[in-house]
Amino acid sequence: MQIDGWTLALQAVNFLILIWLLRRFLYKPVKEIIEKRKALAEQAFVESARAKEDAEAARKRFEDGRAHLTQERQEMLKKVDEELERERGDVMDEARRQADRLLESARAAVAEERQAAIAEIRAQATELAVDLASTLLSKSGSGTLNDIFLDRIEKHLRDLSESERERLKNDSAVDGAQLTVVTATPLAVTDQDRWRRRLGACLSQAERAEFATDPDIIGGAELRFPHSVIKFTWADQLEKAKDIMSRDETAS
């Protein structure tokens, strides 16, 4: 068996060349393709992961939005409820107030009417009483009554303070001044003298006093000075009583 050296060398070179050729034409392209595929798969994986992340984020956003919307809706509902409640309360208050006011005014009107009715009745009663009294008094007017008034006038004049008296005196001291004594019924001459005498004791010019009658005063007497009047008449008294009565009404 002979081993040919040339053939050995040729085969060795052949095999090395084949290694190079296959490396150039087979292994490298296949490796590149595999790496490209791997990169693509990696990319696809990354993309899918990102897509998943995006989807997750979108879902989260959506849920957030939904929650937000729900919350907003609830808030709005609450607000509307509150508003309604408030409005209702307002309306109720207003209605109550109005009703109160109506009631109040009605009550006030009723009270006023009653007051007015009472006042009217009282006024009528007073009127009636005064009328009654004045008719009674005018019917029963007599000298004794006049004397009572005379006493009272006298007493009044006597009780006047010095300055007052002085003022009255001056008042009547003016020339042509006349003190007029007015009575309801004409006094008898004797009586007139008695009045002049008694009044003159207190007031000097009373001695020249004239007498007049005025049925309106019902009873009693009035001393009419030029600038002032001293009244001691039934009419005046009744007027005063009426005044007091009506004042009592208003006070009550």
Add this chain to the structure above:
Amino acid sequence: MVAASPLANEVLFHLGPVPFVRAVVTTWAIMAALTLVSWLGLRRAGVHAGTVQTVLEIVVEAIAKLVGEIIGRDSWPYLPFLGTLFIFLICANLAAVVPGLQPPTGHVETPAVLAALVFFSVHYFGIRSRGLLGYVRRYTQPNPLLLPLNVLSEVTRTFSLMVRLLGNIMSHELVIGIIVLLAGLLVPIPFMLLGIMIGIIQAYIFTVLAAVFIAAAVNSAEVE
């Protein structure tokens, strides 16, 4: 002696002093065919593979997977050598299927060259991955006394690699020849089928053993 020895080389032509035997020419044909197929298949290599490209990819990936399982690390640095070894051996062993061709591995030179390349590549990969000192220390590894045995085993395993391949292919050719001589038509066909299986198995064994040797040279760094 028999005139046509099965061990003798058939010289096809001479170019100057260089004799070109049949095995060399067959190897050229195999190289051309492999390169052509690869170039055509991967000329427009894309992510969406065509038929030929898919087949080539499957072949390469299967070899890469096998080598990676044996070596236990990234197989790409070793793939050009081991993969080419496997593909070339398959083609060479099955050359007899094509009428008129004889397997180059049936003569002593080609298996010898391949075994010698395996021998050198083991040292090359070992030194490249561990450095010269670390690689040399491997031979004294269990015990410095075993150094001669380790060196001897390097030689004997290379020789056995060569003889295994050569003997299988050559003896098979011889057997086919004898059977043809005895029975003639049709009878050799089952033996030819057996020859295909033997060729594939021998290519597989050769590649696996080469990978195991390289793995032992490369990986004992981690065993240390």
Add this chain to the structure above:
Amino acid sequence: MTIEMLSIIGAVVAVSFGAIGPAFSEGRAIAAAMEAIARQPESAGPLSRTLFVGLAMIETMAIYCLVIALLLLFANPFVG
């Protein structure tokens, strides 16, 4: 007895006796593989692949003997 005759005898002896050991071991390997496949039919694929490789390795022994025989017959260094 010439060297040629001795070479032929040597080749015959090498092949015949060299075939005994591998034949026996191949039989045992196949028997073991069959047993394993019968027990675990689902692992028939890897088992048969390993079996073929193992058979090839064992057969290599016989091939060595065959190579020796061929060397004796066709490339005898002691003959002319």
